[in-house]
Amino acid sequence: MAIQRKKITVVGAGFTGATTAFLLAQKELGDVVLLDIPQLENPTKGKALDMLEASPVQGFDSNIVGTSNYEDAAGSDIVIITAGIARKPGMSRDDLVNTNAGIVKSVCENVKKHCPDSIVIILSNPVDAMTYVAYETLGFPKSRVIGQSGVLDTARYCTFIAQELNVSVEDVRGFVLGGHGDDMVPLVRYSNVGGIPIEKLISAERIEAIVKRTRTGGGEIVNLLGNGSAYYAPAASLVQMAEAIIKDKKRIIPAIALLEGEYGYDNLFMGVPTLLGGEGIEKIFVLELLDEEKAALDKSADAVRSVIKIVTI
Ligand SMILES: NC(=O)C1=CN([C@@H]2O[C@H](COP(=O)(O)OP(=O)(O)OC[C@H]3O[C@@H](n4cnc5c(N)ncnc54)[C@H](O)[C@@H]3O)[C@@H](O)[C@H]2O)C=CC1
Numbered sequence: 001m002a003i004q005r006k007k008i009t010v011v012g013a014g015f016t017g018a019t020t021a022f023l024l025a026q027k028e029l030g031d032v033v034l035l036d037i038p039q040l041e042n043p044t045k046g047k048a049l050d051m052l053e054a055s056p057v058q059g060f061d062s063n064i065v066g067t068s069n070y071e072d073a074a075g076s077d078i079v080i081i082t083a084g085i086a087r088k089p090g091m092s093r094d095d096l097v098n099t100n101a102g103i104v105k106s107v108c109e110n111v112k113k114h115c116p117d118s119i120v121i122i123l124s125n126p127v128d129a130m131t132y133v134a135y136e137t138l139g140f141p142k143s144r145v146i147g148q149s150g151v152l153d154t155a156r157y158c159t160f161i162a163q164e165l166n167v168s169v170e171d172v173r174g175f176v177l178g179g180h181g182d183d184m185v186p187l188v189r190y191s192n193v194g195g196i197p198i199e200k201l202i203s204a205e206r207i208e209a210i211v212k213r214t215r216t217g218g219g220e221i222v223n224l225l226g227n228g229s230a231y232y233a234p235a236a237s238l239v240q241m242a243e244a245i246i247k248d249k250k251r252i253i254p255a256i257a258l259l260e261g262e263y264g265y266d267n268l269f270m271g272v273p274t275l276l277g278g279e280g281i282e283k284i285f286v287l288e289l290l291d292e293e294k295a296a297l298d299k300s301a302d303a304v305r306s307v308i309k310i311v312t313i
């Protein structure tokens, strides 16, 4: 019997979507469908063909097709949603809320129809609220609707720690809780380098500066790019999540999940440490927090709630 390759659809063939598609194919995680709006069908096909023509050089056998037709996405195991507008300097992610809510809703209506068994990962911003919009529209179990923020925020945090200490990024461990906004909560107490708590290696002032830079890391890139937002590290983050699911790796990865009582929050989508495997989010880890850590998380949760409040679905 022929072995069936996994099928991964990436909706939105812009900066993040195209980069994600290419990384997925390079890692041979499955065959990739890159999907954008009908007005951009030819450029989307062109991007996909261009990537495919890199396969003999890069040595991958994943297929990549570009399309605007959801029938090509039918039966996908994973759908990654990057569709929507990105912010420009001077804007917050929350300024995108109602434009992107409409886009995410219409994308999810199609995903529900054509990919009813898929696990869906959402990137579009403001991502905590967009994960809620996706969940409401899809009607899938909560384990199959996941938002990306924590892998990226943690990657930025670990990059800055490695730079500070001039050590390999491979030895830095840490994670970031909360909403994907300037109130996110890098958990210093749970961060270490080669097992050594960072508080033993870096001064309190420098840690504070790293935490602040992490919180505003997306904005730092937006200001440098001038006309769009980050895409290499976001795409790498999506691919790490997809890989954990496709290979049923059971990785402990921070992701946006529906909280139903965890950390004291009910009916809220926000970033928490999760176990990601073949079923999607298989478990949420609830950590004991100090009073000041909980207060910081409450502030982040309030910020997410205030955006969800203005979403019209
Ligand atoms: N959660 C996170 O950590 C991150 C989130 N983002 C967000 O991801 C989104 C995409 O960013 P970029 O790729 O840089 O933007 P982009 O503008 O390069 O690409 C977005 C693509 O979505 C497409 N699109 C719009 N409506 C669509 C629809 N109904 N169906 C299919 N495709 C549609 C557009 O035609 C465009 O090609 C933005 O909202 C951005 O803020 C970006 C980086 C990190």
Ligand SMILES: O=C([O-])CC(=O)C(=O)O
Residues within 6 Å of the ligand: 086, 087, 093, 125, 152, 180, 217, 218, 219, 221, 222, 229, 230, 234
């Ligand atoms: O900052 C943005 O608008 C894009 C994003 O979410 C990030 O790079 O963290």
